[in-house]
Amino acid sequence: MVLAIILVLLVIGSVLFHFLSPWYLTPIASNWGFIDDTLTITFIVCGFVFVVINLFLAYCVYRFRYSKDRRAEYEPENKRLEWWLTAFTTVGVVAMLAPGLFVWAKYVDVPEEASLVEAVGKQWSWSYRYPGEDGILGTVDVRHIDAKNPFGMNPDDPNGQDDVLVSGSEFHLPLGDPVKVLLRSKDVLHDFYVPQIRAKMDLVPGMITYFWFTPTLAGTYDVLCAELCGSGHYNMRSRMVLEDEADFRAWLATQPTFADTQTVQVATVSGSPEEQGRQIAESQGCMGCHSIDGSPGVGPTWKELAGRTEELADGSAVIVDDAYLVESIVAPNATIVAGYPPIMPAYQLDDAQLAALIAYLNSL
Ligand SMILES: [Cu+2]
Numbered sequence: 001m002v003l004a005i006i007l008v009l010l011v012i013g014s015v016l017f018h019f020l021s022p023w024y025l026t027p028i029a030s031n032w033g034f035i036d037d038t039l040t041i042t043f044i045v046c047g048f049v050f051v052v053i054n055l056f057l058a059y060c061v062y063r064f065r066y067s068k069d070r071r072a073e074y075e076p077e078n079k080r081l082e083w084w085l086t087a088f089t090t091v092g093v094v095a096m097l098a099p100g101l102f103v104w105a106k107y108v109d110v111p112e113e114a115s116l117v118e119a120v121g122k123q124w125s126w127s128y129r130y131p132g133e134d135g136i137l138g139t140v141d142v143r144h145i146d147a148k149n150p151f152g153m154n155p156d157d158p159n160g161q162d163d164v165l166v167s168g169s170e171f172h173l174p175l176g177d178p179v180k181v182l183l184r185s186k187d188v189l190h191d192f193y194v195p196q197i198r199a200k201m202d203l204v205p206g207m208i209t210y211f212w213f214t215p216t217l218a219g220t221y222d223v224l225c226a227e228l229c230g231s232g233h234y235n236m237r238s239r240m241v242l243e244d245e246a247d248f249r250a251w252l253a254t255q256p257t258f259a260d261t262q263t264v265q266v267a268t269v270s271g272s273p274e275e276q277g278r279q280i281a282e283s284q285g286c287m288g289c290h291s292i293d294g295s296p297g298v299g300p301t302w303k304e305l306a307g308r309t310e311e312l313a314d315g316s317a318v319i320v321d322d323a324y325l326v327e328s329i330v331a332p333n334a335t336i337v338a339g340y341p342p343i344m345p346a347y348q349l350d351d352a353q354l355a356a357l358i359a360y361l362n363s364l
Pocket of ligand 1: 121225233
């Protein structure tokens with residue numbers, strides 16, 4: 001009897017929790033309402049089965065409870081009941097799966113007029129590339145990746161010269177126009193996910209994956225990595241700004257093209273060496289692992305780092321000077337600070353970038 005009551009309370013509590021809970025889906029910011037619909041269908045089917053099975057269980061626990069005067073009946077087979085259960089389960093599974101197939105067909109069918117943006121993931125930051133005036137993304141190759149060319153742009157491809165490169169913590173898109181998002185990884189599996197647009201897709205090393213969506217609601221949204229990609233995964237974030245066409249154009253015009261980045265002074269990196277260093281740290285994703293306020297992270301904090309004495313994993317100690325900082329950036333696993341795993345990727349920065357970054361580190 002007690003068990004039956006607990007089961008009934010469990011069902012009532014679950015239904016109440018669903019209707020009274022404040023944790024609902026965020027307002028949708030894309031055309032993918034279909035994805036919410038398939039979620040709702042799955043939820044209704046599973047919720048119905050959950051309620052029915054638990055109430056049936058409660059009934060059986062009560063109805064067939066132990067009694068001295070009653071013997072259990074033996075019924076090894078019931079064809080009629082089996083047919084009913086098979087039919088019922090089939091309808092439920094089809095109701096959950098079939099709508100998803102229709103939505104998937106739309107999801108991989110990109111509209112002709114969609115514009116392009118490429119999101120590039122690496123441990124543990126995002127960067128973005130737009131095709132520029134000609135509407136064509138230049139070709140890329142890992143062999144071209146170096147300090148001055150983090151996107152691996154093919155320098156001989158005329159289509160790539162006007163590509164707009166965004167190595168910051170946010171990118172923008174205009175409202176109302178479909179956009180095809182091309183996804184490229186420079187190292188391991190990642191997943192591009194903005195909860196408000198509902199769509200998401202894996203980045204697979206060695207191939208270009210994609211999805212498309214039409215932005216519908218202005219705002220600034222978090223871009224998350226939704227595929228466990230290493231110890232800094234939780235911090236692999238960026239922002240997506242959806243805004244009207246004019247604001248988008250104005251923002252895009254402030255970003256450097258590939259040709260700009262190949263000239264000596266990069267347009268967006270300006271100001272004092274410390275400020276340049278701060279911009280480099282942000283664009284390279286250093287803040288994914290290193291705090292500047294002393295709080296603990298995947299790697300040592302940068303606050304008051306210069307001049308500090310670090311205890312190393314091999315038991316020795318080192319005073320943090322410029323030479324040690326350079327080594328820690330270009331060959332991070334040569335010496336490891338005690339208590340930290342040897343996981344930092346080596347960074348290819350040129351001398352000017354290194355000098356700016358170290359000026360920034362020394363200023364903290
Ligand atoms: Cu990731």
